[in-house]
Every structure is written in structure tokens, then in C-alpha cells.
Amino acid sequence: MTKLFYTLKKEFLLITRDIHAVTVLFVMPAVFIMIMSLAMRDIFDLHHTFSIDVLAVNRDTGKMSGAFLKAMEELPAFTVHLLEKDAAVEKVNEQMLSRDVKFALIIKDNFSAFVDKEKGDKEGKPLELLVDPSVNVQSQMVLRSALDGKLAKLRGDAFIDRIGGFLDSAGIDKEKLKAAEESQVEVHYIYKGGRSFKIPSAVQQSVPAWLVFSMFFIVIPLSNTFISERGQGTLMRLKSMNVSRFVLITGKMVPYLFINAIQVIVMIAIGVLVVPFLGGTALTLGDSLGGLVLIAASVSFCAISLALLIASVARTTEQATTMGGGLNIIFGALGGIMVPKFVMPGFMQDLAILSPMSWGLEGFLDIFLRNGSASDVLPESLSLCIFGGVMLMLTMILLRRQKEI
Amino acid sequence: MIEIRNLCKSYHRKTVLDDIHLSVRRGSIMGLLGPNGAGKTTLISILTGVIGKDSGKITIGGLDLDREPGRIQSMCSYVPQTLAFYARLSACENLEYFGSLWGLKGKKLKERMEFCIDAGSMQAFIDKRVETFSGGMKRRLNLAIGLLNEPEILYLDEPTVGVDAQSRNYILETIRKINRERKTTIIYTSHYMDEIEQVSDEIAVIDEGRIILHDGKQAILTRADAVLISAGQMGEDAVKALQPREGIRIEKERIHIKRDEHLSENMAAVFAVFHDRGVRVDDVVFGQRTLEEFFLKLTNDRLRDEN
Numbered sequence: 001m002t003k004l005f006y007t008l009k010k011e012f013l014l015i016t017r018d019i020h021a022v023t024v025l026f027v028m029p030a031v032f033i034m035i036m037s038l039a040m041r042d043i044f045d046l047h048h049t050f051s052i053d054v055l056a057v058n059r060d061t062g063k064m065s066g067a068f069l070k071a072m073e074e075l076p077a078f079t080v081h082l083l084e085k086d087a088a089v090e091k092v093n094e095q096m097l098s099r100d101v102k103f104a105l106i107i108k109d110n111f112s113a114f115v116d117k118e119k120g121d122k123e124g125k126p127l128e129l130l131v132d133p134s135v136n137v138q139s140q141m142v143l144r145s146a147l148d149g150k151l152a153k154l155r156g157d158a159f160i161d162r163i164g165g166f167l168d169s170a171g172i173d174k175e176k177l178k179a180a181e182e183s184q185v186e187v188h189y190i191y192k193g194g195r196s197f198k199i200p201s202a203v204q205q206s207v208p209a210w211l212v213f214s215m216f217f218i219v220i221p222l223s224n225t226f227i228s229e230r231g232q233g234t235l236m237r238l239k240s241m242n243v244s245r246f247v248l249i250t251g252k253m254v255p256y257l258f259i260n261a262i263q264v265i266v267m268i269a270i271g272v273l274v275v276p277f278l279g280g281t282a283l284t285l286g287d288s289l290g291g292l293v294l295i296a297a298s299v300s301f302c303a304i305s306l307a308l309l310i311a312s313v314a315r316t317t318e319q320a321t322t323m324g325g326g327l328n329i330i331f332g333a334l335g336g337i338m339v340p341k342f343v344m345p346g347f348m349q350d351l352a353i354l355s356p357m358s359w360g361l362e363g364f365l366d367i368f369l370r371n372g373s374a375s376d377v378l379p380e381s382l383s384l385c386i387f388g389g390v391m392l393m394l395t396m397i398l399l400r401r402q403k404e405i
Numbered sequence: 406m407i408e409i410r411n412l413c414k415s416y417h418r419k420t421v422l423d424d425i426h427l428s429v430r431r432g433s434i435m436g437l438l439g440p441n442g443a444g445k446t447t448l449i450s451i452l453t454g455v456i457g458k459d460s461g462k463i464t465i466g467g468l469d470l471d472r473e474p475g476r477i478q479s480m481c482s483y484v485p486q487t488l489a490f491y492a493r494l495s496a497c498e499n500l501e502y503f504g505s506l507w508g509l510k511g512k513k514l515k516e517r518m519e520f521c522i523d524a525g526s527m528q529a530f531i532d533k534r535v536e537t538f539s540g541g542m543k544r545r546l547n548l549a550i551g552l553l554n555e556p557e558i559l560y561l562d563e564p565t566v567g568v569d570a571q572s573r574n575y576i577l578e579t580i581r582k583i584n585r586e587r588k589t590t591i592i593y594t595s596h597y598m599d600e601i602e603q604v605s606d607e608i609a610v611i612d613e614g615r616i617i618l619h620d621g622k623q624a625i626l627t628r629a630d631a632v633l634i635s636a637g638q639m640g641e642d643a644v645k646a647l648q649p650r651e652g653i654r655i656e657k658e659r660i661h662i663k664r665d666e667h668l669s670e671n672m673a674a675v676f677a678v679f680h681d682r683g684v685r686v687d688d689v690v691f692g693q694r695t696l697e698e699f700f701l702k703l704t705n706d707r708l709r710d711e712n
Binding site for chain 1: 493502503507
């Protein structure tokens, strides 16, 4: 135990005193998480709270426009900025340009009358939409549909109120009729693998993705230490001291398990505390601490075993950096780290299964996004452990052949 | 202390050690000389249990290396030619780590560390990171780490490479002191003949995987310390006249006269033959720097490149 304790202490000191290792393992992923969470926020939020700014001028003299504007403001897709009632069209145009707002809605003075009457179109259209010419047709259609929908709802409600007496006598509940507003369309995203799927937010994608990526980057410090031990004859000295293979390999693995654990804590803390502070959304963690520990430990074991194999194959630190770094980038690109898997075409999603980073990422998303438990991440954890086990076995065979330890 | 019999080792069908026989006395310092690629490091690697042998028998301290490698390793220590420690750790942290691997802990570990710090004269920089050390300081630490387990046998593979004269002298003094005070058996390889002359009791010369000379230092120096007479155009007559004499060896244009009890009469005979036959004497060297010359002679003075 003493041997193992001092071996662990030695490895910790070596890692913490290696400024390049600390940068690669902690600073790089932290910066990536912050940048990506903020830079990709709007793209990911298309699926959640994509908001279109709309300037509004309410010239209506009745009460209905108030209810209409309130209903529009309740829609998460729009943010309504009300201008003064008598604002001229020129001023509205000016405001659109200066505030970089693509739409302006003018509620005409006949709005309430239009809503209240059965055939209001005789008196002209109650809404006028000013549109920046750079706006695409789809965005325009989204807003027009929402306006039409809300207007139709308002008119429907007004109609129900007008025939309220008849409905009462027929025993029909007016309020129930009015309440049927929610969309009756259920949306499901299509995703390879047939699993239940939710689109992650930018931070939910970035934190686990760059966390997994950085965990695999322990290949750099681990192989550097290992190769310099071999080159400087330290391994030979250790072998002459009858130090067992178990102590040597465990001495390499355990400190990096701790380092990976610290990475997990730090990156999650950044997702929960720092990203919201910078204007992004906070990372949600799910409820399964056991699942989180299981998937984190599995990713760590897999990453360390792969790093040990690369350290055994490479003869120089340059070789290890090229091999390890290159392999990590390929695994990252393939495994949905750099580009989320759900935006990949089908065949690329099929290919992603080849990357252990993809297994790790899916595991973390199971916990963070899908509120999964330890049993939900068991398939990914098993895959990672089997892959790690094979890597470790190859390492041992290679080292025995090289007579290194 | 160390008995090696019929030791053979090959790498990829190339014989590296060929039927080595060697005995090292307990408490002696044996200088192991050999050109690059002669098999010195392979021999030490086998003795330290780092690599296996193909055949032969090795007993160390009465123990069979094949049967009890662990016990043998625990009574030996190996100081490699390379600086085999961690540059990002301090000297103290390195000693603590390697000491723990020898199974030392607590008070005993502290005691041994203090001894090694003292032996390496490292008090002034014990808490500094090794990456800031000079070459001499690093060499002293390399040696100090090798002393942590109070070894009965110490293998030193070129322990003074690349250090200044002061550090080199200090290391050699330390080696002698350890041998004198603790009766530690030391096997010492070096390319510096003067070092071998300074510290060794015995000298073994290895070349092309074979021990070609093994004797006490004095015996070898006596053998090496011949008088060399260089002469031009000796002629067959002179060679025939001198060749039968004991203590005289003729080689091309040089005559080696052994420094023994026949030295005076052999020198007189050589000069008489030269005088009678009109042979011109170019130079006479009275055994200066002859260990190196002797070594070059033994191993042939052609360049050796590692294969």
C-alpha cells in the first residue's frame, strides 16, 4: 500500500506540475464549453425558445387589441415591443432599422370592431405587417400564422360570447369551448437508434461533449510521462527494484481516474454556474448520481486504457501527441462531439457508433437530458469498459513483448 | 559474491554475450571496461534482473538468480547511465518515491533519505525541482537514489558521464567511501580509464560479448605498464634474436618489455641487438598511460559503433 500511495503521489505531482497537461485537461475544455454554449445558443434554441422581435403599434380604440397583444406576448416564439399609439409609419420604419427588428405590426383602429362583427372584412383588414425585405418567407409565414391564429381565436371567443345565451340554454359550457386553444399536434423528433430523444440545449450538448473529449486527452500527459520514464531508464530502474507490473500500471491508472473525476466536477460546475453567468442557460444534471458516476468512471477507464496503449506503441512524445491527438480528434468528429449527432445525416449517425466518445456522450446525455438512471447508461458503460479492457490487454501484451515492465 | 558461469545472451540471432565466466569478490570494486556495444549494459541488465538470459548460471550472494530473483534484487541496486528519476519532482520527493518502492516507510525511510542526501551532498537543494539542477547535481542524485536500500551490491553504469571535475571527484570519493565503510560490492562501468584505475580493485575487459581479461588491478597495471621501444626497420635478424626471450613481445615496429625482474637484462639485450644490427631507436616510453593503451590494444583500436 505504501508503494501504491507514493506512486499515486508521484503521478499527481507530475501532472499538477505539468502546465501543458493542466491546460489541455482543464483550461481547453472549460474554454470550449463556455464558447460553444454561448456561440451555439441560438442554433440549439431554435428547438426551444426561438424568439422573433416584433414592434407593435396599437391604434385600436376598443378592448380587443389588448387581449390580442397579451395572447401574442404569451407565445415564446415572439417578443412584442409596443410603440406609442400615434407613431407614424415613418417612425416605425426608423425604429425597425435602428433596433434591427425585422417585423412591425400595426393594429388598426377597426380591430375591435372587426373582432366583434361577424363579417369585419367589409371594413378592411385590421392588421398590417411591415416586413424587412431581408426576412425569409418561412419566418414571415410563422408570424403571419401566429397572427391569424390569435385573431381567429379572438373572433371565435367573441362569437361564443355573442351566442352565450343560446349555449347556456343548450347546457354547453362557454369556457370549455374557449379553452381549446393548445395545439393538437404532437411533435416527435426522428433519431437513429430508435431511442427516446430530446434535443439538448447548447450547454447540455457542450458540457458532456467537451468533457468526454477532454477526458480522452489524458493521453498527452500520460504518454509523455511514460515515454520519458522509458527513455530516461526510469522504467529499467523500477524493474531492477522488483516493482510489480500491478503497481506500475495501477500507479498510472488511478491518478488519472482522479484527474478525470476532477474534470467531471469542474466541467459540470462550469455548465451549472459559469455559463448562466455569461448569459447562457444552466446545465441540468438529472437525478441519478449513481448513473453519472458509472458513466464517468467508464469513460475514464476507457480513456486511460487507450492512452496507455498509445504510450506503449509510441517511441517519442511527438509520436504520442500526434497519434493520441489525431485519434481523439477523429473520435470527436465521428462521435458527435464537434457536430451534434442529431444534425448528422443518417449514415454519419451510423458511423458514430464506432467512436467510444459517442458512447460516453450518449451516456452523459442519458443522465443530463433524458433523466436516465444507472441502468439506462449500463449499455454505454459496458461498451466503454469492454473497449478499455481490450486496450489494456493489448498494452500488457505489448509491454511484455518489449520487455519494458 | 557474484559467480557467472557459461552466460549467453542473443538478440535477434546476434550473440551479445558469449559464454561469459566471471567471479566478483565480496566487498571489491570491479571495473568493467569495454567498447561501445561490447555487452556491458546487457551483462548488468541480466545481473539486475531487468532482462533474462538465454543460458548459463548466475549466483549472487549464494542465491540462484533464476530461483530467487526478488531476494537478489532487494539486496542490489542499479544506477543507470541515464538520469533515471523525475525532473519535475524535487530531490526529496524523488528519494521519498524510490525509497517507498524499496518498502521503506516512516522513520526508516527518513533515515535512509538523510543518509542519501548526505552522501550526495544535496542539503542545499533538496527541496528544489530536479529540472533546475546542474549536470553534477543530477548525477549525485542518480547515485544517491541507488543507495537508498543499503545495497550489498551496487551496479554503476557510467555514473560520471557529463559532469564537471569537482562532481566527478566527489562521486568517485563517495563510491570509495561506501565500499570502504559498508563493504559494498561494486560493479563499475566507465569509459574513463583513469576512473577505473582510481576506484577498482579488479578489472574485467569485455569485448564482442566475451570477457577477454579479468584480473586484479595491480596485476593488470603491471602487465600494462610495459616499456615500449619503437624502432624502424628491425629486420628479421633482430626479431629472431629477441623473440625467444621471456618478457619481450615484438609487434610490427614496437617492442614491449614487461616490467618484471628481467626488465634490466631484457632492455640491455634489446639495445645490444639494435646496436649490433644498426637498428635506429625512435622512441622509448616507460609505461605512461598504458592502461588506456593496453585496453585499446586488447580490444583492437578500431572504431566501434553500436549495432
